[in-house]
Amino acid sequence: MGTLFDAAHAHDAACIMRTYARKPVMFVRGDGMRLYDDDGAEYLDFVSGIGAVNLGHAHPAVTAAVAEQAAKLVHVSNLYYVEHRAELACDLVRLLGGGMRVFFANSGAEANEGAIKLARKWASTAKPGAYKVVSTLRSFHGRTLATLAANGQPGKSQAFEPLPQGFVHVPLNDIEALESALDETVAAFLVEIVQGEGGVWPARDEYLRAAEALCREHGVLLMIDEVQTGFFRTGPAFAHQAHGLTPDVVTLAKSMANGLPMGALVAREEVAAAFEPGDHGSTFGGGPVVCAAGRATVAALQAENLGARATLAGEYLRKALLELAQRTGAISDVRGVGLMVGCSLASPVAVQVAASLLGRKVVVNHIGADILRFLPPLVCGTAEIDTLLATLEDAFKEVAQ
């Protein structure tokens, strides 16, 4: 570890709130799926900023778009028109199939917070008396109070009670539980197509289709959280498209501007119409720098056909993990869609395995004690996956000793 790390570590310990148990490494540069620490050592990145850098680090088109816009104008607020905002909104609506409107936020939590507000406002005239949001156990939608209440992870919210009212949780992939939850008080069903932070748990196709039909039947908005699954991570532009769904609301963030902070709430015209001037707002949302980055990101993801690459690389990775599972017995389950891949370990050593991998210059994320998650940039190829697998096998051996 270099002197840059030592200084950052000391200042961090002195002045930063202790909300993260940071790993002992400082990254100073990136290129594609490679990261470089302050000593110049090279790492393979299977985290991509928690799924936020789908194009890979330092993509030249995004860098150029940011530099050009930053040199012209950084911020004036949503009170005025700026370059790139409306164009990016139209790009997103086109990718989502048309007939929708966009509100720009700065993060996934803000996008979901906006979606919850929109559902309540929509219901106030479309379904009077309805205000509840049904979401799934193990889901993750953010860290604001309303999104904490929506999360199906009580451990993350108990310390912050009382939480906003009006949230109901049902198990994922249990259509009967959803059916019994959808009554006249429910405004929306909020769901991830693949639960990310909960441990990479995909929703089943028949569940999603039945959930959509139930939402229509009960006059409930289908709100899909694509914060982690979006922008070609699972193959199609948005994960729900593989299931032929027509959501009323879609929330986006993470890789929308390839790592710059940005979120969006996108809703069908009739639903979006519930928001009137003054109902919602953001100082920074939809600023020209992040929107320029967003346009460059969307264009490059499509031009480089990264959805198709994510599908192929994801299949290769899952197959390789299954083979490793058979050979070592260290992995008990492999799952995921596209390049959103998780595996459960046979024993609760995920923290140690991730630490061993980091020592071997491979960056991997663990969820809890027994799940490893792989979210590489979508430029990840088979050679990088082969390196990951060989390193993982070494890490399993080290941790077993």
Ligand SMILES: Cc1ncc(COP(=O)(O)O)c(C=O)c1O
């Ligand atoms: C599905 C999902 N929704 C929302 C969020 C919250 O996003 P942010 O951290 O940008 O607020 C996350 C973050 O991991 C997420 O995975």
